[in-house]
Amino acid sequence: MSLKLSKIFEKENKLTEEIGDFDKALGKVLFLHAEPVMVFEDGEPNEETGEIKRYPTDKVDYYEVNVYSDAQDKQIVVKMPAEADFSGLEYEDEIKLTNRSINFWSDKELVPTGNGQFRTNYFSG
Incomplete structure (x- = not known):
């Protein structure tokens, strides 16, 4: 998804209605499916390997919700x-996303290329 942002960027600048038109960028939004993501807790360490397995609890951490954006012509997953x-929500009911925020992230990974050299791959979203 692309949003038109302000030309003025300051440290910790909030993405707000003034600099991003979400309604125009998303168009009509249809509810498709909501999947709960559970809170996980650590189990006891394995005595032989020391590996600690994680197990889901009965508590919901957040929902991953699949929606369809007609302006983007694709499904989008929102948290x-x-x-x-x-x-009361049915499949393909029209919804409006409110109290929106966007999380930007970046990461890098070193990938061996041979001869003891590495290539850096950068990821962001």
Whole structure:
């Protein structure tokens, strides 16, 4: 998804309605599916390997919600808080996303290329 942003960028600049038109960028948004993501807790370490396995609890951490954006002509996954209520929503019901925020992230990975050399791959989103 692309949003038109302000030309003025300051440290910790918030993405707000003034610099991003979400309604125009997303168009009509249709609800498709909500999948709970559970809170995980560490189990006991394996006595032989020391490996610690993680197990899901019964507590919802957040929801991954699949929506369809007609302006983007694709499905988008949005993260919703555990308190979100999806009762009464049917497949392809039109919804409006409110209290929006965008998380920007970046990461890098060193990949061996041979002869003891490495290439750096950068990822962001």
